[in-house]
Amino acid sequence: MDLSNTASATYIVIAAMTLVTLVTRYGGVFIMSFVPLNRRVEGFINGMSGSVLVALIVPMAVEGDTAARLALLTSLIMVLWLKKPLPAIAAGLLVTAAWRYFVG
Amino acid sequence: MVKLDIKGTWLGFKRLLPLSMFVIAFGLAFGLAAAQAEMTKLEAMLMSGLVFAGASQFAVLELMREEIPLLAIMITTFAINARHLLMGASLYPWLKEIPTAKRYGILTFISDANWAIAAQDYQQGERNLGIILGGGLALWLAWVLGTWLGLVLTQGIPDPQALGLDMVLGCFLLTMAVGGKKDLRVLVIWATAALVALIALKFLPPNSHVIAGALAGGLVGAFWLPTTQVKEAK
Known part of the structure; x- marks a missing residue:
């Protein structure tokens, strides 16, 4: 299913991406509306909720450069210390930018 | 409400x-x-x-x-x-x-x-x-x-x-x-999610690691229910 790269082809790509992404945005709730909510399903949902975050973050640390790892480590320490997200994020970025500037 | x-x-x-x-x-x-x-x-x-x-x-x-x-x-x-x-x-x-x-x-x-x-x-x-x-x-x-x-x-x-x-x-x-809340159950769920995400990153098709890790964490959550009753919606 290859299209030649013409102006109208790009619009087809945008339409296709929009459709696929909307399916992902609506699909989870749509499927859940057929699943009866009981304690086990609730256990699954709240376990999955935190797991999405972990599954997004851990590969960033493993695949990232030293600066990326330092960003996450700094944010982690700062948020545990200050209990406030924004200063923790800012500190993480600062360390990353400094590392990339001075070390490379 | x-x-x-x-x-x-x-x-x-x-x-x-x-x-x-x-x-x-x-x-x-x-x-x-x-x-x-x-x-x-x-x-x-x-x-x-x-x-x-x-x-x-x-x-x-x-x-x-x-x-x-x-x-x-x-x-x-x-x-x-x-x-x-x-x-x-x-x-x-x-x-x-x-x-x-x-x-x-x-x-x-x-x-x-x-x-x-x-x-x-x-x-x-x-x-x-x-x-x-x-x-x-x-x-x-x-x-x-x-x-x-x-x-x-x-x-x-x-x-x-x-x-x-x-x-x-x-x-x-x-x-x-x-x-969020942290106890042994949450830590085991997270560790499972992290491990499965990393395995998926290495062995499964590209971009499937988030789903794999999150589903694995969810399954642990389904089988290991929190000991205290989940707070009812107010």
């Missing part, structure tokens, strides 16, 4: 404004990349406005060559954005209380950051859905504005990576994860 009102939406908008400043920077990077991939301004703006999912948009730019592999683009988009399925599902106990049209209307604006805050809010007993809608609107505006700036400003833009901006979302999601 679950509700969606203008006041809650405005509060949600304001809560996501600081992070939206960073989203503008990402949008700017996308606008630049889109221009370099020879997309027109209208095409790039339509893509950001309608798709509103940065990681998949960047990935698709890589795939746009002489011949456009439409099926590969759709599969890549689905794989990268499939995390929305899980995010939506996790909000179901909350969203089921409101009429169907509103439910899907709100979901149109679901994205990593407003979902992460909303999920944490829900655990803490918050029932106003404005955080998802308002926060999503702030992120959407920032993403579209950033894209436009990237298309218009073609020089004098600092490299986002040099400023550490590529790590904003990672650091943000990390602070959200740490903010």
Whole structure:
């Protein structure tokens, strides 16, 4: 299913991406509306909720450069210390930018 | 009482404004990349406005060559954005209380950051859905504005990576994860999710690691139920 790269082809790509992404945005709730909510399903949902975050973050640390790892480590320490997200994020970025500037 | 009102939406908008400043920077990077991939301004703006999912948009730019592999683009988009399925599902106990049209209307604006805050809010007993809608609107505006700036400003833009901006979302999601409840059960769930995500990253098809890790964590959560009764919705 290859299209030649013409102006109208790009619009087809945008339409296709929009459709696929909307399916992902609506699909989870749509499927859940057929699943009866009981304690086990609730256990699954709240376990999955935190797991999405972990599954997004851990590969960033493993695949990232030293600066990326330092960003996450700094944010982690700062948020545990200050209990406030924004200063923790800012500190993480600062360390990353400094590392990339001075070390490379 | 679950509700969606203008006041809650405005509060949600304001809560996501600081992070939206960073989203503008990402949008700017996308606008630049889109221009370099020879997309027109209208095409790039339509893509950001309608798709509103940065990681998949960047990935698709890589795939746009002489011949456009439409099926590969759709599969890549689905794989990268499939995390929305899980995010939506996790909000179901909350969203089921409101009429169907509103439910899907709100979901149109679901994205990593407003979902992460909303999920944490829900655990803490918050029932106003404005955080998802308002926060999503702030992120959407920032993403579209950033894209436009990237298309218009073609020089004098600092490299986002040099400023550490590529790590904003990672650091943000990390602070959200740490903010929640932590006990042995949560730690085992997280460890499972991390391990499975890493195994998937190495052995499964590209972009499937988030789904694999999250489903594994969810399964542990389904079989190891919290000892104390889950707090009933107020």
